Amino acid sequence: MGSRDTRTMSDSSRNPGPPSGSAELLARHRAVLPNWVNLYYDEPIEIVSGKGNRVVDASGKSYLDFFAGILTNMIGYDVPEVREAVERQLATGIVHTSTLYLIRAQVELAEKIARLSRIPDAKVFFTNSGTEANETALLLATYARKTDQVLAMRQSYHGRSFGAVSVTSNRSWKNNSLSPLNVHFLHGADRHLAQFRGLSDADYIKACVDDLRHVLATAVSNDVAALIAEPIQGVGGFTMAPDGLFAAYKEVLDAEGVLFISDEVQTGWGRTGSAFFGIENHGVVPDMLTFAKGLGNGFAVGGVVARGELMDALHAVGLSTFGGNPISMAAANATLDYVLDHDLQANAARTGDIIIAGLREAEQRLGVVGAVRGRGLMFAIELVDPATGAPAPALAVRFLEETKKLGLLVGKGGLYGNTLRMAPPLTITEDEAREGLGILVTALETLNDEAR
Template identity: 85%
Template sequence: MPNWLALYYQDPIEIVSGKGNRVVDASGKSYLDFFAGILTNMIGYDVAEVREAVERQLATGVVHTSTVYLLRGQIELAEKIARLSGIPDAKVFFTNSGTEANETALLLATYARKSDQVLAMRQSYHGRSFGAISVTSNRSWKNNSLSPLNVHFLHGADRHLTQFKGLSDADYIAACVDDLRHVLATAVAGDVAALIAEPIQGVGGFTMAPDGLFAAYQEVLAAEGILFISDEVQTGWGRTGSAFFGIQNHGVTPDMMTFAKGLGNGFAVGGVVARGDLMDAPHAVGLATFGGNPVAMAAANATLDFVLSHDLQANAARTGAIILDGLRAAAPRFPIVGDVRGKGLMFAIELVDPETGAPAPALAARYMEETRNLGLLAGKGGLYGHAMRMAPPLTLTEDEAREGLAILVTALENIS
């Protein structure tokens, strides 16, 4: 395996089994899972409805055909996603991952606008491929400056910068919109293809624009014919609690949305839902060999049905509030906590030097080890690697939310 394939923890763990919202490692230790395979095991482990749907497909003997044949599961799932998206005349194309989904959306946008110019957000992450890295704005994740796109990065999730500190949401949004207008007036040559943005930045440590910023951006973009791509790989399917897709918190219907991760509850699936005219436009033949294969579609249909039938968006709002309210109440006791942020079951703790307030990645590493020792799995992110980011399965119970909150607070006490 390559050296850059990083593993969590000083003594990495192997997860060998799971049930509900807990996993067990090879040594037999059990953990409450607050990271869900990077937001992917969205409804937990060993879910009967998903397992049985996959087993039914396996029993047919058909695990793969490719898109040169009709795939009933694709059509059924596409109809659900198109309806939920709110995008007019929506069509769906399935891929294997979020990276590939973002590549597809960028292709559609640059084809439609006949331009290689793209706007993206500072601190963003959109995947590890050549095109996706070019719209990623985080030095830790960029291997080179080469790019198939001409990219300009916008403000919107960087309120820690000196020029924005102390601004109200309205004033910050106004400053960001002024900057967008200035970029369009000075840095581009007209005919910008699209803005691609995460409603909540995943690798960025769950930093986010204030609600309403993307509506203000879209007003400017629409006047210039610039398309809007919402990267919902981490924010989709009700995770924020307050909306089914993250961009809906801004009152925006984008031209395209990309998705992946949780939809398959561990099975590889991604895709793009876009306006029909954009999806139909490319003139060359296209297909997906593995994208939307029959087994992944069985899992994804079962997962989405489970999310909707159990109203897991409401559960995310309810259990997320227990954790976020508890963390915010505890935070003043800990000078090492610079910020607590999030929506629903998508939340982060930013760790800082208690004397200077500077980002403290070493403290974050200690906190990772401490939560692991206490029986909870968490993730790490942030521009400087100093934010603990967590996104438990949407099936988290209220008792598990309180249990996890207690572990998180105890871990802060232990490293303070």
Template identity: 75%
Template sequence: MSEHANLLKRHRAVMPSWMALNYQDPIEIVGGKGNRVTDAEGKGYLDFFTGILTNMLGYDVPEVREAVERQLATGVVHTSTAYLLRGQIELAEKIARLSGIPDAKVFFTNSGTEANETALLLAAYARRSQQVLAMRQSYHGRSFAATGVTGNRAWTNVSFSPLDVHFLHGADRHLPQFAGMSDERYIDACVQDLRHVLATATGGDVAALIAEPIQGVGGFTMPPDGLFAAYKSVLDESGVLFISDEVQTGWGRTGQSFWGIGGHGVTPDMMTFAKGLGNGFAVGGVVARGDLMDGLHAVGISTFGGNPISMAAANATLDYVLDHDLQANAARRGATIIGGLASARERLPIVRDVRGKGLMFAVELGDPRTGEPSAPLAAAVMEATRERGLLVGKGGLYGNVVRMAPPMTLTDAEAVEGLGILIASLEAVNEEAAS
């Protein structure tokens, strides 16, 4: 039995069956350097999924490693938020300044799920309402309230929620009623639907709209730029708050703006963040208007949120992003890959769509005969890329999307290499599907 097969057998004996694993024969990653990783059987890969958008700078980055080692050397791994935490304060100062939110304050958590729970609590308390608006096809985490605002049945286990949630259009232009619409007409249709939802489905005050500028698990689907500005103009009429879920779109990854919501020309009341900020260390949080953050009357702490080790890693990671202008790098490398995939699409009938911004892009797969979404084709492309030495991810409402988010340190040579593997893999799967 191979090393991977033996570990998989042990995994299945003690881990939950619903815990998803990539690939028909799952792999263990045991080493990493730069933007490449090595599995337990010695095979190397260029990583285009980075632990689900988390290893934002790649692996074994000296600046991050040394910052963590300096903190470890002090002997202080944890104190809790009951004490002053210098690294937490320094990071909060940077994030508040970068957020663009007036009088911003920051609360740190351990994950995006916790961050979204916190933002929903702040909104519900401020507005004295448990009514929330969310987007169809969205994903916001695996906890009780977070699944309540998740608009994708594959990720929602129960039909009830502590929130009263109504789902909006905005990232579903594939639906027949929106076929052929320009961006302007689609935005207008969505805004009219929002007004109708507020007039018919809600009762009194609504707490907030929570939305991802680019839907992660949804397969990197996204609304046209300007939709959320149009939504916010309606929400502002009755004081409804806007929460931008930046767990996957933050820190310049889209190349277009430092926060994903920047593409819409609007400043939200709150933003949630996590994943890439710690470059592999657990960190999440909320940055919000000071009055919203200070509004809670009950005492609160976060035992592990903002801990010294994660703060050391996050400060070093954010400094690296800013010092090396990785937002600009994401724009350049993303243009190479997205442009190459878009050109190849014309001769690949299995490809329904190529989309993305910066180093956040996806290929949607469909049956070449019927055009219907095809999860098996997406799985086949994932296997083909792994065989050729490239790690990618998956998603989409129908499980038919291969989604990718390489490290923001990706070089031009690596972008060209990854693009070549992607196209070769798509060609191989396309040929097999046609036979």
């Protein structure tokens, strides 16, 4: 009966015709997509074109993009090198083959990533997303260690699947307490808590390591599979551990045989400016590293790079039907080559310094700004009630509307929903950095005046 219904669908259902207005499209969206698929803005926008580091919505309004499709359009829009690489692959007629066959571009990309990871004897497995990459890493770790016990960080986010949610520590993103894993959460990015406030980096690291040792002595039973951690917490609002914390953690973990997984889904490919992968800021080479988002510059790609003995250990047959497909591999190779050829890590450091320094200057005079943090082209602003210092999620929503009006796209997150997080394409120019900074400061000044 289902197939008969499909055959008798009206022509208008099969071909909805020209684009509808934003209000009508919003109504259609709400009718057929889940309520939990969040949309920004009181009047959500439809992005219809992009060039460089700017996009245009259906009404013709242009925006400088400081969120890059949630850090995914890493080198901007309509990049000839990426477009032409994809077009060349499309011209072969081969869009998909699967991992049952050799894929030259997949091998070439894996060779580059294995080298860049610094992981010895590394092998790479490609997936479609960061969620799937983290699931794979957790499978490898629990298989290798023969235990379901896993350590993760408070305020973390690792994806929306069953296993990834279990190692996520943010109630806003956690649908249930059921878990395939036995998870214990560590301190490391929560210096706002009273017991840590005011501590130096060294003292905070010592307190966190003491807590790790206590967890291992009290909360777990014998073997632990792994610690999974983001060098900079994405959904957590770009909170980060002080440099050296994960090196101190790894000393303890190595003594216990516990593996370390660095979730680089948001911090990879030079975005922090100071390192190509975020974990390098801690002087650590992880056992496994997961990646996704920006590598494909909008094409779906993710993966795991791990020591060869970990990757090869699984005894069951495995494959990835769509992971590492020829189209995404063409895009990812072109994107990674572009990042390296244009030294976009250095550009992230240079332009990020302009923006973060400007925001910190504004922080000193604006009561609505509770904190500014960041590294390279990952930076965030926490908004607070100027009278009480309490987190102000309503101001964050207001800030989104103000920056939209001024022609800038930004993101929102944080444990309390009061953090604006931004990660422009790595190709942003110094002039665009100053332009975006000016809009951010203007919006903050507006909110500050309104809050008086």
